[in-house]
Amino acid sequence: MDTSKVKKVKSCIWKIPQRGDMRVPGFIFADKDLLLDMDDKVIEQVSNVACLPGIVKGAMAMPDAHWGYGFPIGGVAAFDPDEGGIISVGGVGYDISCGVRCHRLGLKKDKIFPYLEELIDELFRSIPAGVGSTGKIKLSKGKLDDVLRYGAVWAVDKGYGIRDELRFIEDGGMVPEAMPELVSDMAKERQKKQIGTLGSGNHYLEIQFVEEVFYKDAARAFGIDVDDVVISIHCGSRALGHQIGMDYIQVLGKASKKYNIPIRERELVCAPIRSQEGMDYFRAMSCGINCALANRQVLGHLVREVVHRIVPNATCDLIYDVSHNTCKVEKHRVNGKVKGLYVHRKGATRAFGPGRDEVPKEYRDVGQPLFIGGTMGTCSYILCGTKEGEGLSWSSACHGAGRAMSRRAALKRWKGKGVIKSLRSKGIILKAASLRGAAEEAPEAYKDIHKVVNVTHNSGIARKVALLRPLAVIKG
Amino acid sequence: MEGLSPGWETFDHVADIGVRGFGRSLDEAFSNGARALFSIIVENLDLVRANEEKRIEASSFDLVGLFVAWLNKLLAISDLEGMVFSRFEPRVSQRDLVVSSKVFGEPWDKKRHGVGIEVKGATFSEARVEKINGLWVAQCIVDV
Numbered sequence: 023m024d025t026s027k028v029k030k031v032k033s034c035i036w037k038i039p040q041r042g043d044m045r046v047p048g049f050i051f052a053d054k055d056l057l058l059d060m061d062d063k064v065i066e067q068v069s070n071v072a073c074l075p076g077i078v079k080g081a082m083a084m085p086d087a088h089w090g091y092g093f094p095i096g097g098v099a100a101f102d103p104d105e106g107g108i109i110s111v112g113g114v115g116y117d118i119s120c121g122v123r124c125h126r127l128g129l130k131k132d133k134i135f136p137y138l139e140e141l142i143d144e145l146f147r148s149i150p151a152g153v154g155s156t157g158k159i160k161l162s163k164g165k166l167d168d169v170l171r172y173g174a175v176w177a178v179d180k181g182y183g184i185r186d187e188l189r190f191i192e193d194g195g196m197v198p199e200a201m202p203e204l205v206s207d208m209a210k211e212r213q214k215k216q217i218g219t220l221g222s223g224n225h226y227l228e229i230q231f232v233e234e235v236f237y238k239d240a241a242r243a244f245g246i247d248v249d250d251v252v253i254s255i256h257c258g259s260r261a262l263g264h265q266i267g268m269d270y271i272q273v274l275g276k277a278s279k280k281y282n283i284p285i286r287e288r289e290l291v292c293a294p295i296r297s298q299e300g301m302d303y304f305r306a307m308s309c310g311i312n313c314a315l316a317n318r319q320v321l322g323h324l325v326r327e328v329v330h331r332i333v334p335n336a337t338c339d340l341i342y343d344v345s346h347n348t349c350k351v352e353k354h355r356v357n358g359k360v361k362g363l364y365v366h367r368k369g370a371t372r373a374f375g376p377g378r379d380e381v382p383k384e385y386r387d388v389g390q391p392l393f394i395g396g397t398m399g400t401c402s403y404i405l406c407g408t409k410e411g412e413g414l415s416w417s418s419a420c421h422g423a424g425r426a427m428s429r430r431a432a433l434k435r436w437k438g439k440g441v442i443k444s445l446r447s448k449g450i451i452l453k454a455a456s457l458r459g460a461a462e463e464a465p466e467a468y469k470d471i472h473k474v475v476n477v478t479h480n481s482g483i484a485r486k487v488a489l490l491r492p493l494a495v496i497k498g
Numbered sequence: 499m500e501g502l503s504p505g506w507e508t509f510d511h512v513a514d515i516g517v518r519g520f521g522r523s524l525d526e527a528f529s530n531g532a533r534a535l536f537s538i539i540v541e542n543l544d545l546v547r548a549n550e551e552k553r554i555e556a557s558s559f560d561l562v563g564l565f566v567a568w569l570n571k572l573l574a575i576s577d578l579e580g581m582v583f584s585r586f587e588p589r590v591s592q593r594d595l596v597v598s599s600k601v602f603g604e605p606w607d608k609k610r611h612g613v614g615i616e617v618k619g620a621t622f623s624e625a626r627v628e629k630i631n632g633l634w635v636a637q638c639i640v641d642v
Contacts, residue, residue, distance in 0.1 A: 061512065089512050091623045091641070116619045116641050152613060212577050222616035223642050261577055264618045264641075268570045271622065275559050288562070288622035428510040429615075429642065456613045458541065498616075 023060045034085075034481035035414070038065055043284070044072040050083045051415065051481045056473060059426075063089035070286040071099050075294070076107025078356055078363060082415055084370045085477040086424035086469065091115065092289030095369035098418040100354065102363055103295040108283065109304055110292035111274055113366030115347040116267040118310030120225075120258030121371075122393040123191075123318050123343035124404070126244075127251040127329060127336045131231040131493065134251045137333045142229060142451050142494035144328050149227060149321060150219040151498040152455025157218035159320065166210050167202040169217065170262075173312030174343075177319035183326075183340075189382045191343040192372060195315050197350065200308035209265035213313065216260040218320040222459055222498035224422075225257045226395070227325070230402060230490040240388040240406045240487040244341050252341070252490065253329070254402065255321050256395055257498070259314035263347075266310045270303045295364055304349065304364075311348055318343055341404075342382075342391040344371050346421045354416055365416050373407035373419040373484045381407070392484055394475055395422045398452060398495040399445055399465030403475045403486060410482040419484035423471040432467040433458065451494040459497055502633050506534035511639045516624055517569075518637035527627070527634035528565060528597065529586040535569055535620070535640060536583055539576070541612020546584035548602030557596045561627045564590065565636045568597045569620035575601075582606045615642050 028036040028050060036057060038048030048068035050057065064087050071081035071093055078100045087096030092112020101107030127134070134141070150157050161169065169176050174195030178185050188195040202210075220227060232250045235241045246252065259266075277293035277300070278285050285291055293300035326338035349366045356363070365372075374381050374390040381390045389407035396402045400423075411417045427435075438457025441464050445452045454460035479486045504526055509516035515538055519530030537543045554575055556568040568588065576582060583603030590597045618641040625638035 091621050091639075095513065116621070152616075208574055208578075212574060223618070261574075265574060268567075268574075268619050272558060272563065272567060275563060279559075288625065425513045428512060429515055430508065430510050456615060458613070459615050462615065 023057055023062050023065065025057055027065050034477050038069055044069055046072050046077050046080045048072050048081045050087065051085050051477065051483060053477050056085055056477055060087060061089050064094045067092070067094040067097065067287070070290060071097060073286060074108055074110065074290065074292065075283060076101045076105040078102050084418065084420040085474045086420040086422055088424050090368060092287050093366065093368040096420065096424065097368045098366065098370045098415055100363040100365045100416050101295060102361060107295050107364060108292040109295050109300045109349055109364055110290055110366065111267055111271045111303065112289035113368050114307055114349050115368045116264045117258040118263030118266060118307055118347055119314035119345040120347050121314065121318065121343065121345035122254055122256045122395055123322055124252050124254045124341045124393050125322060125325065125338045126246055126341055127253065127333065127338060129251055129333065129336050130249040131251050134333060138229070138494055139451065141329070141332050142453055142496065144332055145227060145325065146453040146496050148324055148328050149496065151496055152222050155219050156215040159217045161214050161217065163210055166214055169316045170202040170205060170309035170312050171200050172196050173315035174319035177316045182320045182323040187340040190340045191315060192345055195319065197308045197311050199305050200312050201305040202309055204302050204306040205266060205309050206269050209262050209269065212261035212265055217317055218324060219260060220321065220496070220498045221257050221260055222455065224463060225498040226398065227496040228254045228398065228492050229494040230254060230492050232488050233401070233491045234489040236486040236488065237406065243385050243388045244391055244404065244487065245339065246488060253325055254393060254395070255318060255325065257318060257321065259310045260317060262313045263310040266306050270306060273299055274303060307349060311345065314345065315343070344392055346371055354412065367418055369421050370418045371421045372417060373411050374417050375407040375409040375411055392419055394420060394471070396471030397423055397465035397468045398463065398492055398497065399448065399450065400471055402490045403471065404488040404490065405475065405478065405484040406487050408482055408485050411484060415483045420474055420478045423468040423474055425467060426469045427467040429462040432462045432464050436461045436464045450492050452497065453495070454497040463497055502631055504530065506530040508534055508538060511624070514639050514642050516637060516639045518635065521634045524590045524592070524634050525588050527636040528568065528588045528590055531565065531636040532569065532572055532586040535572065535617065538617055538640065539614045540582050541614055543584055545611050546582050547604050548585040549604045550581065550602065552601050553599070554601055555596065555598045560595065561592060562622070562625045564595050564597055565627050566620045566622055566625055566638055569638070572601065573617055573619060580606055582611060617642050
């Protein structure tokens, strides 16, 4: 990246000064190294977002930011409906509410080792993964509407999981604004067979152990300690979310023209929040969020059933469930006044700090947990939200390592079987639905997760809690 | 862009993949763009037999939107029907911004066709439909 276009504000925070049509400045959370590695498109896309009507304070890019669709991946922006604020498909992305949930097994890793092979084999058999896979739950269209309306609450009602764990999902497992009648038949039709499937690409299920704890009070609150085993699940709203994105980019494309909103990149097409088109998208997108929450809840339940069958004395309690690609109405302080803002997070995690009502009472003293997926060969992190983050980034932080190399380049460099073998030599079992997928997801194709997480920590937007090492991985 | 002759290719993007079709006509460029798309989804497109016919229509607010909307419709039908396609006969109307197409393929046999990666959707990123040196080029990034 050409660093002459940004000014250092403080450690790990850079400002893109307001110029041209920018209504607010841009902010990039990075150190010099990460900044140099970021493509120039990130500055361009952050600046484009800063031009959108009703944006408050700044357009932001998280430490794992890279070139995305309209917004950069790792892009965050809040819009005020009272100031003509807009809602944009590009600020949410296509895999609506893709996210990570993490369950603790209540056992140390030495108690898991004798069962590890059997456990991952059985999980691979029980959890449909990979392109074109279908789940065991088949729903009629009417029943699917319930999934879209009630999210993880629907799943628990149907026996997938425990009522009390809903408190450990963002928004209690459902956003209330969802209106299934605004979702196309095509989107619903595609989703009927996909509830309870992992998907493919960068989606995964990982059995991990806690290698290091950095923040003891938070780790204690989250119920984990060194050597404890956890299972993380990364997936999203599957076909339904994609179809909602596709359907509404056409709707908002027309709306941008109708409301005369200048658009610098096609995927930034948008509509005022207070317009029919804007509200329709928000309510349809909320269905996508609920669908993802229901999907992860069902997967969490399937995982728990397998764990209980195979590993004696294991629990499988949910630590928390976070989403990455969302637009949500949240209360934030703007110039001393509390306002309801539409916060877009594209490839960024909500990171509420201590004291917020939305954080479950068990975690309220330390802040909401965040799960930052690294790569299957290196590690992942658990972080928590901070008070400082509310003022800096609308309580948002990074979501992963971010790719350093394109999928094509990775394919040229590695073979799926080689990746599996190399992980084996490090003691990590990989079960892959596609060998090509395994090659594309080779650990070396990603940025250094430690750098991304350290910058997130040092900038103050979230705090490091624990480091997780993979033991066994399922790749979709 | 490697060879400017009718055909297709995929191209690099940081996290995703681009698809590009070249053609002497708009129809041919759209058709080749679709071949590039399905080359990502299966391992070997040449093994996908054109046994079954589907009729697929799409419309949009401009020509680029039309290419993206058509690819997305193909993805949706492929997903719904459990089929993969290898032959595409689109008729693109620039005036009405509609594409009507006959597409040919067969049920996805993962053993025979191989499994590539799931394409979540065609996007407007790097999306272009234009005539370069007398040849139509239709392209966009697909989200994987």
